[in-house]
Amino acid sequence: MSASNPWTRSTLPIIGTAMNDKSMCQACKRHISRGQVRIGVIFHHLNGYIALDWHHLTCCETPDLLPQVEGYELLPTQAKDQVSTYIQQYQVLSI
Numbered sequence: 001m002s003a004s005n006p007w008t009r010s011t012l013p014i015i016g017t018a019m020n021d022k023s024m025c026q027a028c029k030r031h032i033s034r035g036q037v038r039i040g041v042i043f044h045h046l047n048g049y050i051a052l053d054w055h056h057l058t059c060c061e062t063p064d065l066l067p068q069v070e071g072y073e074l075l076p077t078q079a080k081d082q083v084s085t086y087i088q089q090y091q092v093l094s095i
């Protein structure tokens with residue numbers, strides 16, 4: 001990241017489920033369907049703006065962190081199941 005970039009990426013993402021079909025994953029550029037788990041990466045601008053980049057659960061590269069991120073406790077049980085299943089798959093793949 002260059003020094004002139006006014007955006008700072010927040011270290012902690014947030015997690016939630018998509019309310020509609022309108023959010024787009026910034027990793028694969030495909031839409032996130034309603035009800036799917038999505039991960040939001042927060043960017044803070046020097047001027048005080050905040051931007052949020054959404055990602056599919058399956059496009060998230062740090063699934064191990066997800067149970068600690070903001071919003072996880074508020075997820076419906078079914079969504080938590082999706083997250084824990086993905087974490088397990090991810091751990092198997094990275095061994």
Ligand SMILES: [Zn+2]
Binds near residue numbers: 025056058
């Ligand atoms: Zn994606």
